[in-house]
Amino acid sequence: MTWQLFALLVHACGLTIAISAVSIVIGLMIGIAVSGAMLSRNRAASWCGRTFVSFFRGSPLLVQLLLIYNLLPVLGLNVPSLVAAVVGLSLCDAAYQAENMRGGLKSVPRGLLEAADMLGLSPWQQFWRIKVPIALRMTLPALTSEAIMIVKASSLVSVVGVVELTRMAQDLSASTFRPLELFTAAGFLYFVTNWTLSRLGRRLERSFSWGIR
Amino acid sequence: MIIDFTHIIEQLPELVRSIGVTCMIWLVGTACALVLGFFVTLGLRFGAWWLRWFLSAYVEIIRGTPFLIQLFLLYYGGPFIGIALDPMPAGFLGVTVYGAAYFSEIFRAGFEAVPGGHVEAAQCLGLTRFQIIWRIQVPEMTMLVLPPAINMTVILLKETAVLSIITVPELTFLMQAIGSQQYAFVEAMAVLACFYWAMVSLAGRIGDFAEKRFSKYTFSHT
Numbered sequence: 001m002t003w004q005l006f007a008l009l010v011h012a013c014g015l016t017i018a019i020s021a022v023s024i025v026i027g028l029m030i031g032i033a034v035s036g037a038m039l040s041r042n043r044a045a046s047w048c049g050r051t052f053v054s055f056f057r058g059s060p061l062l063v064q065l066l067l068i069y070n071l072l073p074v075l076g077l078n079v080p081s082l083v084a085a086v087v088g089l090s091l092c093d094a095a096y097q098a099e100n101m102r103g104g105l106k107s108v109p110r111g112l113l114e115a116a117d118m119l120g121l122s123p124w125q126q127f128w129r130i131k132v133p134i135a136l137r138m139t140l141p142a143l144t145s146e147a148i149m150i151v152k153a154s155s156l157v158s159v160v161g162v163v164e165l166t167r168m169a170q171d172l173s174a175s176t177f178r179p180l181e182l183f184t185a186a187g188f189l190y191f192v193t194n195w196t197l198s199r200l201g202r203r204l205e206r207s208f209s210w211g212i213r
Numbered sequence: 214m215i216i217d218f219t220h221i222i223e224q225l226p227e228l229v230r231s232i233g234v235t236c237m238i239w240l241v242g243t244a245c246a247l248v249l250g251f252f253v254t255l256g257l258r259f260g261a262w263w264l265r266w267f268l269s270a271y272v273e274i275i276r277g278t279p280f281l282i283q284l285f286l287l288y289y290g291g292p293f294i295g296i297a298l299d300p301m302p303a304g305f306l307g308v309t310v311y312g313a314a315y316f317s318e319i320f321r322a323g324f325e326a327v328p329g330g331h332v333e334a335a336q337c338l339g340l341t342r343f344q345i346i347w348r349i350q351v352p353e354m355t356m357l358v359l360p361p362a363i364n365m366t367v368i369l370l371k372e373t374a375v376l377s378i379i380t381v382p383e384l385t386f387l388m389q390a391i392g393s394q395q396y397a398f399v400e401a402m403a404v405l406a407c408f409y410w411a412m413v414s415l416a417g418r419i420g421d422f423a424e425k426r427f428s429k430y431t432f433s434h435t
Contacts, residue, residue: 054410058414059407062378063385063405063406063409067403070399170285179286180289180294187278190277190278191277
């Protein structure tokens with residue numbers, strides 16, 4: 001395998017990282033909202049939240065991606081495959097994040113909420129200003145492993161035609177007829193990305209864990 | 214577009230067969246992965262340094278790379294080093310090798326959770342290493358290992374959908390074919406997603422039931 005091919009793979013790995021990063025950020029935001037809905041006293045909201053989480057955690061990401069990719073045009077939204085891929089990844093990620101956040105939100109100490117009550121914070125303020133920041137710090141380890149999972153899961157967006165790392169390796173191996181080297185190199189790039197992520201996560205955990213233990 | 218499910222119902226016999234393929238790959242693959250994963254854990258605990266090094270590299274690599282890349286490497290790269298497999302055996306092998314890495318990690322945590330005092334007590338009583346593993350460590354860690362192992366089993370069911378990409382004739386593969394033949398791709402995928410959802414929910418229920426049944430073996434630290 002030449003350096004040119006490897007450079008192409010590295011370039012595609014950049015797209016993989018970009019897709020994953022965007023999906024994780026959007027997924028986290030949706031996930032926080034969904035976890036709030038799941039824990040809300042409103043029956044309908046909590047049912048919707050739980051069904052959303054159950055569906056996106058209960059069906060394969062590949063099927064979700066194929067469904068969303070083909071469903072969007074039917075609904076009249078002709079978006080590029082990249083957008084469909086990000087939507088699919090974000091929704092799936094949101095379900096897992098919501099489940100993590102739910103655990104975090106539940107373990108926010110009661111005393112803090114009582115204090116917030118005494119200070120006259122509205123439930124909305126309590127949720128966004130007290131519960132979410134604390135829950136986020138508590139769920140940081142889960143967040144890291146979730147990010148790693150999304151990087152790995154992003155390989156599936158190759159099936160809807162996004163030329164990220166997996167698709168690039170596939171295309172190149174079809175034209176150069178060297179699947180062994182190319183898929184090994186792609187695997188190596190995924191491994192390096194995930195290894196870096198886990199290192200970063202551990203470092204973040206150390207600097208953000210003050211005050212919760 | 215009109216939602217029309219009759220096309221899907223027409224192909225019922227083939228559907229049943231492909232559901233069978235999915236379930237078989239899932240269950241047999243999981244069973245093999247459990248056994249292999251257990252041996253990997255034993256190798257990591259009791260093996261020579263080179264075996265421990267090799268096995269930990271295996272676990273790290275499998276857990277650090279996407280399942281799809283592993284499948285491509287096995288299916289398209291394999292023939293170049295003399296491992297030419299048909300889609301089905303490649304799928305089985307893929308699920309087994311992939312699952313075993315995760316299961317070994319679960320078993321490792323289980324072994325670590327068994328108090329050292331119990332192992333020492335067993336050693337004092339003159340139990341052999343084999344007896345200590347089978348009579349002391351495995352029973353004590355069963356309850357600890359069960360929830361994450363069930364979780365992983367359910368994840369493996371979802372991962373079998375990925376096998377459709379290397380043309381294993383399982384459910385996702387068939388539904389994609391039906392969907393594109395009948396120009397009803399969205400319906401096909403919607404039905405498929407709901408089917409997996411039902412399967413996963415059912416597997417989760419069975420898992421909860423098993424946990425309750427086994428909870429009598431819970432071992433307390435007192």
